[in-house]
Amino acid sequence: MPDLSTNYLGLQLKNPIIVGSSGLTDSVEKIKNLEDMGVAAVVLKSLFEEEIIMEMEETIHTMTNQNFVFPETMDYMETVVKDDLLLKYLELIADAKKAVKIPIIASINCVSSQKWTYFAKEIEKAGADALELNLFFLPSDNLRGEKEIMETTFDIISKVKGKIHIPVALKISAFQSNLIRYVQHIDEAGVEGIVLFNRSWLPDIDVNQLVVSSGFVLSSPSDLGNTLRWVSMVSGRVNCDVVASTGIHDGAGLIKQLLAGAHACQIVSTLYINESSQIRKMTDELSKWMEVHEFNTIEEFRGRLSQANSGNPAAWERVQFMKHFRNFI
Ligand SMILES: Cc1cc2nc3c(=O)[nH]c(=O)nc-3n(C[C@H](O)[C@H](O)[C@H](O)COP(=O)(O)O)c2cc1C
Known part of the structure; x- marks a missing residue:
């Protein structure tokens, strides 16, 4: 049997399938079922930055009668998280850690580095194996250009990394100008992983x-x-690990992403459509494919068709447009 294990964020995964952040991972029962069905790790449903700030402001207001929250007050609050929503999130991490063996990755959806970053420490204390930050910048704000987005991103990373020791991954949207530069910038800021991509709500x-x-x-x-x-x-092109997310519905999608260079893949939609038995089908398909191609480990073929390694970098670029669209008559 081929060895399906892979390494992501320094965590040893038994196979490359992670269930992505969603309602599929919002309870211990669901996470246990996913582990039984063969998944290697889960990303918990996201907390929103606004939820953290709002709940903390309410608590602080009750305690101090102040409407303005000083950064040092936030530091003090580290020891007195009282809010239900936040406590439940920390409980979910702690309970999931007790109930399953697979890594538990917490998730926060954020747009700024304001006030909420202290909560990363609480997440670490609760036992999360890693933290995924879902950065949501829809580039429709004409006051926030590439430079401002880069600065905010860097600020979020440095504030969070300054507070915790567990690995941090950034989940980004495909809608950024010069994605390669943006991703390299994130990598240089010191994150351990990058998740390509988040799925925006579509109108x-x-x-x-x-x-x-x-x-x-x-x-x-x-x-x-x-x-x-x-x-x-x-x-x-980056030192950090790369995870593929969006559109991976079956074993073929999984294999393609690994060949392109992904360390692991996150899946969500296919589990809503095909249920959790899809996990086993995908790992079986990967295993059979590896046998046919005589690969014993994922590292033997991971990235073989990445742009850098494929021996034909143009295969991923503009020239393909000319080749495949022009002849379409
Ligand atoms: C119902 C639903 C809920 C989601 N909730 C979250 C969330 O809380 N946080 C997050 O980062 N991504 C969330 N996502 C995005 C997924 O984690 C994933 O990035 C996206 O669905 C693309 O993967 P897929 O093609 O396998 O569905 C959600 C997606 C779906 C479909």
């Missing part, structure tokens, strides 16, 4: 009601290509 229009409605929440296998392109291009 739609209801033509009967003439209102804005919600597009599909779940991804489809056709979303794989964008992630594959950037995993391939980023892999080998």
